[in-house]
Amino acid sequence: MASLDDLKKRISSVKSTQKITKAMKMVAAAKLRRAQENAEKGRPYSEKMNNIILNLSGGISDKENAPKLLTGTGEEKTHLCVVMTSDRGLCGGFNTNIIKKAKQYFQKILKENKILKIITVGSKGYDQLKRQYKENIIEKISFKDSKNINYFDADKVGKIIIDRFEKKEFDVCAIFYNQFKNVITQIPQEQQIIPLKSNKEKETSSNDSYEFEPEEDEILSNLLPKNISTQIFKAMLENSASEQGSRMSAMDNATRNAGEMVDKLTIQYNRSRQAAITKELIEIISGAESL
């Protein structure tokens, strides 16, 4: 059995861990509010963008000459996966969930004998994937230095993707991120961005006659690259809100567990203290009796 001194040390160490997790939880809670606000503020832009593209692609007449970003290369040989994770750890299952989702997709692709290429955004994703998929990772991007999520960073990622697409390095591109639902629930998402998949065929046929200036094709070919950056940006915003939410609940759990542990250890400490006193008393009494 552990000595009284050992127990005392354990208790104080658990207590200081608890202090750290409590502080982290509070920081995460404060950051979460900001991140959540940002994610909500960012939604109109990507929604509007999506709407316009849907309207446009619905109106496009010449499917043959439509931009490749919309229709794809006609093949499905090479898949590019953009796995977006955080740069920091201690956020519960946040990164693991994305990776798990991504790995499922990787296995499916590899089974079909297709070529897999991976871009990781955020260092945690790279750390987790490099063991198994080292030779598939073609690029790793990390925004550790930029404090806030900004569109500029997202645009950079978007440009990299488009650049590689124009060099015909891949046919299909999907991004992986966590969608923020609420503090305890984040849903890992897989979203195909090239070719653009309109996940809901709009039943309301948008046959409103739009006037286009310049031509539809030209607008589309200009808009699609922007849309990719926008989608990436949306994913980044959702991700950061999810990260903070996930961290907050993880730290909340950790704090609670530490509290329970302290309680348990304190009881154990008191019991053994009491046992030691009783033992001493018995020794004294039996010593006195024998006289």
Add this chain to the structure above:
Amino acid sequence: MSEEFKVEIVNPEKSFLSKENVTEVVVPAFEGEMGILKDHISIISFLKPGLIKVFSKSEETKYFVEDGIVEFKDNNLSILTSSIYNMSDLDRNKIDQIVKEAEKESSVDNIDDQKRYLIDQKIEVLKNLNLN
């Protein structure tokens, strides 16, 4: 009948401006400036660098944009842009700074014509701004 319609300007970070009672909006569309009044036909167009002017009955506000898309439909004007500045926030120094950056960008050789055109346009617009 009222002559007013709704305008909404969003950038990726947030909704930049939302106004219900505008009477006219002038946007720097790709093929020339375009004024939009109420009941304009549905239109989608591009922006080139320039000034957006939003008129309401009582006031007139100006914004500088570098790029963007406009959509007008059912008397709702949406402008999506990634870079927008309120003119009242800009001063000479800031403009000079943007111009300098743009000039640096255009001095690179390997950019395509369209991009160069847009950058030149941006520089020109900025240089001709007279701040009031």
